[in-house]
Amino acid sequence: MSARRVARVLIDSPLPQLDRLFDYVVPLSLLEQAQPGVRVRVPLRTAGRVVDGYLVELADEDDADRPLSELDDVVSPVAVLTPALYALARRAADRAAGSASDILRLAIPRRMVRAEKAWLAGEEASALAVSDESVTRSSKTLAGFPSLAEELSNGARVAVDAAPGLVRLPDGTDVGAWAALLAAAGVQTLARGRSAILVVPDHRDQAQLVAALSAIAPAGSVIETDARQSAPARYAAFLRTLSRVPCIVVGNRSAVYAPVHELGLIALWDDGDSLLSEPLSPGVHARDAALIRQELDGGALLFAGHTRTSDVERLVSVGWVTEITAKRRTSPRVVLSATREGESRGARVPSAAFAAAREALAHGPVLVQVARPGYAPVLVCAECRNPARCPHCAGPLQAARAGAVPVCGWCGRSAHAWTCPECSSTKLRMASAGSERTADELGRAFPGVRIIVADGEHQVLRIDDRPALVVATRGAEPIATGGYRAIVLLDGDRMLMADDLRIGESCLRWWSNAAALAAPGAPVHLVGVAGPVARALATWTQPAYARAELADRAPLRMPPTVRVASVEGEQRSVLGVVEHLRSEGIVADADALGPVTSDNGVRALVRFDYGHGSRASEILRAAVVAEALKSRRRPAKGRPPTPRNTLRVRVDVPDLDL
DSSP: OOOEEEEEEEEOOSOGGGOSEEEEEOOGGGTTTOOTTOEEEEEETTTTEEEEEEEEEEEEEOOTTSOOOBOOEEOOSSOOSOHHHHHHHHHHHHHTTOOHHHHHHHHSOOOOHHHHHHHHHSOOOOOOOOOHHHHHHHHHHHTTSTTHHHHHHTTOEEEEEOOOSEEEOTTSOEEEHHHHHHHHHHHHHHHTTOEEEEEOSSHHHHHHHHHHHHTTSOTTOEEEEOTTSOHHHHHHHHHHHTSSSOOEEEESGGGGGOOOSSEEEEEEEOTTSGGGSOOSTTOOOHHHHHHHHHHHHOSEEEEEESSOOHHHHHHHHTTSSEEEOOSSOOOOEEEEEOOOTTSOTTOSSOHHHHHHHHHHTTTSEEEEEESOOSSBSOEEETTTOOBOBOTTTOOBEEBSSTTOOOEETTTOOBOTTOOOTTTOOOOEEEOOOOHHHHHHHHHHHSTTOOEEEESSSSOOOEEOSSOEEEEEETTOOOEETTOBSEEEEOOHHHHHTSSOTTHHHHHHHHHHHHHTTBOTTOEEEEESOOSHHHHHHHHTOHHHHHHHHHHHHTTTTOTTSSEEEEEEEOHHHHHHHHHHHHHTTSSOGGGEEEEEEETTEEEEEEEEOGGGHHHHHHHHHHHHHHHHHHHTOOOOTTSOOOOOOOOEEEESOSSOOO
16 A cells, blocks of 8 residues: 655644644545645634645655545645644743744734735845855844954854944944844854844834944845834845845844854844843743753844843853953943932932033033823822822823823723712822923923923934933934933832832843943933942943842742743643642742732642743643643533633743732
8 A cells, every 4th residue: 555645733722732733635536736844724623614824744654544634725835834843842932831833923924915926936045145244234233242353253152242332324424333243243253154134022122223234234134023113014024034045134133043054143133122121921031042042043033122131141150151341341431410409309300410411411412311201190199198090990191291181091081070989089199290290391491492291192213413301211312413412211119119020120231221222421410329330320330239138039939040931721720830840840839929810710830940941831831731721611401601710820020929
């Protein structure tokens, strides 16, 4: 009896019990089209329907007695799932106790027929040579970090602290010095005939990096990919990365999965930014995906930032990542501003910072960073100071301007006749000042000065070098030509009060990134903050702060010194999972936190060492599958169906937030 061709297919489904390869017979009519990596449609007998999937591998089988269904169709001849991409998705999903199909849903864009036909009809991309001038310029940029170029060419894992400040490109555009550094690393990798993937948090960073690359990279070698692109453009960019011709991919967190050929470098900028943390299941951080991919595919791995996260510092401390310091240390001129004797303690801008801003406005723009957007993000009762809440949904009330009717920040309803439930007062007080209110106040303090607001609703990417007061929320600061002549960082004490384990790291990152936009020698005033975070900014010793944070968290078993998983669902199921982890010796009694009531039943947090990670993820995933299979059981005849909470698991929770 002749052997039959069998396709092993990964079904594209969110159901955890389907996260494995299914065998299907390849019919004679599809033998030529059914190749590893193509999209296929297959029957799913348990559901009685046809579903999408990816053909992972083919095999010949002599056991014709084993009943197998046939492939229904081959959707596209393009092999979008490379063996390396499947291996990466499988490893990342297993580490996070998730499904490989969830990873691939992030990595492979939705098929666009026209873009695919255009790509199939077009000519294969030709190799692009890097000019000697570009190689020389990128080498000079990398020379600022001794041995960095050599380490990257040898495929090492390195962490660098990018120099603050701006650099001017040949076309007169200013970009962060970090962008020039990553662009140089990418071009050097391309010159060696290998591909580079440069991952940044958002479109602002991406625009700077693309501008830096356009000055030294060959035309057509840079591939942009991000969620802001149209679906056809994103799919076309993905198809280009399938080519065997090396390229430089620039994009957001999903770009780390780009299936480039001959990977030579993965670089992550500012890995502490929350935008690099994937919110969708299974929640794999771009940093973790990059570490897995570098281990599987080789090449170099570069972590760069103005600050050092405790996660990267842990990797440095165990020797997994090598720290490379700059040949010449540069830092902004940071001033810790506090109210002087005789000044009101409630003064938002101390006299020293006010005077610095006034003097700097004679020469160019001044940046003022605030914590929140809007006019009055927080309203309180004028009598008892309790937070003002919406009478319909209990959301926080906000004011769009002075004297305006308060509006709920959650449901959007107006509170025309608000009454305090505690003291029955009808008067409200503004407890905070957002970007718009700050702009109003500074506009009165500096009459005749141009005021620019930059936040989520008022996006400003660049400004010229004329005098202006730029009021920006954290992360929304525009680039000023030649840099800001002074920077004032407000609301620092309020930022530090956030209930977040990593708030110190986050504040240091927000302030450092803003300070890096200053012109050489320009003062950076941090208002009303003292302590370790302020000292780290003033002395520009962010790695030392990360080391101190790591040392403080170790005895308390806080992340990232240990891994943390969240288990949420019915109490019986959650307790069963925790007990299983205890019985395996993975979780000690002190490392099981909860359970506490949640929106989906109860939730427990479990902490475990990195050495137990594989076994812990295996147990958690098995529990999710078992719970999903239980929820599919039909109730006994005559009994109403009982609702079940599907068990939810999230591994590597960054904060112990119950």
